[in-house]
Amino acid sequence: MSEPLRLYVGYDSREDIAWQVCRYSVLQHASKPVEVTPLKLPELRAQGIYTRPVDTLGSTEFTFSRFLVPALAGFEGWAVFCDCDFLWFGDIADLFAQADDRYAVMVVQHDYQPKEAVKMDGKAQAAYPRKNWSSLMLFNCGHPSNKTLTPEVVNRETGAFLHRFQWLSDDQIGSLDTGWNWLEGWYPKPAQGTPQAVHYTRGGPWFENYQDVDYAQEWRDTAEEVKRLGIKA
Incomplete structure (x- = not known):
C-alpha cells in the first residue's frame, strides 16, 4: 500500500476553526489517503x-514554521504546505500529480499587491515581493537545494530570505495554476465551478468583519458540518 500524501497546515491558536475546516475540506475531496499535520508552535x-x-510583527503563528516542512518530512519525497485559511474544493491528489522533479518547490506565482492596510483581526497587511507564494507550497523535500533548509537555517534567517525563496535559484521554482491558491478578493470568481482551493488571505468568515467575502457561505456550511459531526483534529 502506498504511503499517504503529506500535508502540513499552518496552525494559529486564534483560528482553530479555520484549521478544522481546512483539514476536513481536504479529506472530503481527496481520492487518496492524506496525512494532515498542523504546525503547532508549542509542539515544535x-x-x-x-x-x-516570538515575532510580534508576524501576522500568524506559522509565519516561519512553514519552512520546516522539508526537515519534518525527513528531506524525502513530496509534501504540501498550506495556510489554515484555505477551503478546498479540489482533490489534493491532483496537486501532488503535478510534482515535477526539476523543481525544488512549486507555487502559484501571484503578482499580489494588496490594497488593504489591515487584514484578519487587525493585523498589518504588508506588501513584499512574491507575497503569498509561500501560502501554498508543493515541496520536493529531497531536492538538494532544500536540504540546506535545516531547522538551524529556518530559525536564523530573515523573513525576506525565506518568503522570497532566496535559498533557491529562480529556475528551481515551478509554477502552479492559480486555482490551487485562489486569493479571495484578488482573483475574479470563475464563470463555472470553483477554484481547487480558496485562500481567504484578507480574512475569512470566522472573523466578524469578513462575513460577506466570496465563498463565505460554502465555508460556513463546511464549518457547520464539522461541528455537527463532532470532528476534532
Missing part, C-alpha cells in the same frame, strides 16, 4: 525544532 518548541523568538 517542545521538540526543539523551532527556537525563534
